[in-house]
Amino acid sequence: MGVAGYLAHGTTKQVEQQMDRLSRSAILKVADTTEIIVALYANQLAAHAHLYAARESPQQAEQSSPLSERHGLLESHRAAVEDGLARQNQAAESMIRWAESRGLNELAERERTQTLETLRQLRQEFEKHLQIQNEFLAIVEKDPDQAEAFLEGRLCDHFETQLLPRLAAYRKQAENELTQSVRAIERAMVVADQRRSLLIVVAAVGAVLMGLFMSRAIGKPLAALQHAAEEIGRGRFDVQVPVRSRDEIGMLAGSIHQMAVDLRESTVSRSYLDNIIQSMQEMLIVVDPELRVRHVNQAACAELEYSQEDLNGRSFRELFAEEEISDGERFPEILSSGIECFMQTGLGRRFPAHCSAAEMNLNFRRFYDGYCY
Known part of the structure; x- marks a missing residue:
């Protein structure tokens, strides 16, 4: 033992x-x-x-x-x-x-x-x-x-x-x-669980009660820590570690919990760019290769008189007057050099704008971002 x-x-x-x-x-x-x-x-x-x-x-x-x-x-x-x-x-x-x-x-x-x-x-x-x-x-x-x-x-x-x-x-x-x-931690957890099982097997009959106590005192926290490590490995950073003891297991649980918190907070940095985009006074519209709107800022919603839900998934060409999109296939290429054009709001109102587009490659996918003012 x-x-x-x-x-x-x-x-x-x-x-x-x-x-x-x-x-x-x-x-x-x-x-x-x-x-x-x-x-x-x-x-x-x-x-x-x-x-x-x-x-x-x-x-x-x-x-x-x-x-x-x-x-x-x-x-x-x-x-x-x-x-x-x-x-x-x-x-x-x-x-x-x-x-x-x-x-x-x-x-x-x-x-x-x-x-x-x-x-x-x-x-x-x-x-x-x-x-x-x-x-x-x-x-x-x-x-x-x-x-x-x-x-x-x-x-x-x-x-x-x-x-x-x-x-x-x-x-x-x-x-x-x-x-x-994370995988190394998971392997260490498995080894710890195996050694706990060995401890129970070799324990004497007279130590059954002690074995049960140790199983509850050590086994359950280790299983919870192993589960938490697996969840973190799957990208679920909101996992809770239900261990509150002050021993080494508790310290380890605190470390795992802090790791999950740090990982979760690191994802908040993605909102940094969103905050910049939303604070821009000019319209910014992100579309996919099929020219479907994927993201817009508040300025675009206000100028185009659409809600963000109405714009998402809508064809980018629908936001322009018909005469502006005579050559639909080359439309992104035309915008890339910047043009003076007429855009059309959700209420049918037309207004002049200067628009340009640029191609972005993120995670092996191609997007276009349009900048209008």
Whole structure:
């Protein structure tokens, strides 16, 4: 019994170590990388908005956001990316110190040669991106046409072919680490359950009552923790861990619960981009390859006199006057260069607008985002 108890204690320590490692590395990588990607997309949208504003007539310019405010948006998105990269670098250095303090030299070396090196390359690419963007800002005030060509040929190209693929690969690596850590915890839980069963088998008849007590005191919490780990592995981060004891199992339960909370909070970063979109004064409409509306902001609902439910799933062409969509198949291509057109509200009212579209590739699916004002 003493040997089995010692082995179970050792398994619990292994699980705690895995949980500590998980909270220090994979969770932070996934959460911060998501915020960085969202901020970069927002930065690209702000650059497009800057170009569109430069093309406005004097009357339209009076109604648009001032130049200082548009520069402020760019700076805030840049700061969000820089803060995310800085947090990742600090987390990697903390992970190295933690691994070295526990004799995990292989893990420390991997963090040093892979994670820190990847972060260094990401920072270099982001600094290049900032240089290109600064060149764009210098051009846009002088020659909007030249700035548009520069935006598509240099800024967007660098974002899509250099910066974004590196971030996507880094995020994929973090997700793999997260999955492997959760599976390692599940395996440790299975081992702990097997050793608990062995403890019951070898116990003497006289220790039956003690065995039953231990089964209730240890078995039920372990089963609950195993179930919680499995649920987290399936992506259900709202799982509750019904363990309130103050022993090692309780501490482990607290770690699992905190991990679920951290993962759940990391998904909130997705709403960051939604908040930006909803606060825009211009209309923003996202459509799928079939030109069906998938997402709109509040400005689009107000201008088009539709509710968001009525717009979702509606054909994008229905929002324009009939003469504007004579060539339906090339409609997204026509919009990509920006056009002056007439849009049509849900009540049949027509109004002039300047519209442009850009293609987005998210999770191997193609979308178009339309920007109208």
